[in-house]
């Protein structure tokens with residue numbers, strides 16, 4: 001079943017800072033990014049912008065965004081599946097909601113690979129995020145070996161099915177398709193491949209949560225997104241934005257990605 005209707009979805013450009021920029025650097029960075037976008041008269045209603053700094057930056061970012069009334073959304077790069085208790089080193093979704101985070105990244109491939117997060121952990125974290133009114137940015141993607149063995153969509157499809165298992169049909173979610181081999185490699189997927197997988201992920205959402213949720217859910221592409229390749233991804237009907245790693249740490253590059261509509265016809 002094909003699901004279309006991209007015109008009703010506001011594109012989202014999200015910057016995943018990973019373990020970069022401390023809280024002082026985050027203040028300078030967000031100020032400069034805001035100036036750069038203001039200077040360029042960026043319309044945040046046309047393309048939404050979200051940043052994902054390290055946990056220790058979130059209070060500083062929240063204070064700045066609130067004091068200067070910046071139209072920037074922000075969120076954390078992970079959360080605990082638990083609300084509170086003896087979980088040393090973990091961060092509760094309740095704490096993130098208190099800091100006015102709107103989003104939280106869940107199941108990034110670096111969490112899955114380096115921290116052994118399974119589909120079950122990801123599903124529990126998605127439930128925890130929704131419980132605290134955080135929009136989960138659910139990351140799925142295949143490794144180079146998966147690509148060779150199963151093609152591009154089998155693994156992302158099964159990861160997303162698992163992540164949505166306990167989600168109710170009114171959920172507000174974002175999905176990020178990030179081929180693991182494309183992350184940080186400089187070798188992005190082709191826009192055609194991103195579209196093919198995104199279309200199948202939209203079918204998974206439709207089967208799990210219904211057509212209305214599938215129609216309104218943003219599906220992002222991630223993996224070596226740059227100012228020079230973003231427009232081709234954004235031309236695809238099922239790609240509604242990007243999750244940007246390395247290029248989100250460069251203000252000029254990140255603002256150019258956000259302003260893709262200006263530097264190329266889409």
Ligand code: PGA
Pocket residue numbers: 016178182183184185186222223224225243244245246247
């Ligand atoms: P990259 O990272 O843009 O540096 O490839 C993307 C991500 O890991 O979300």
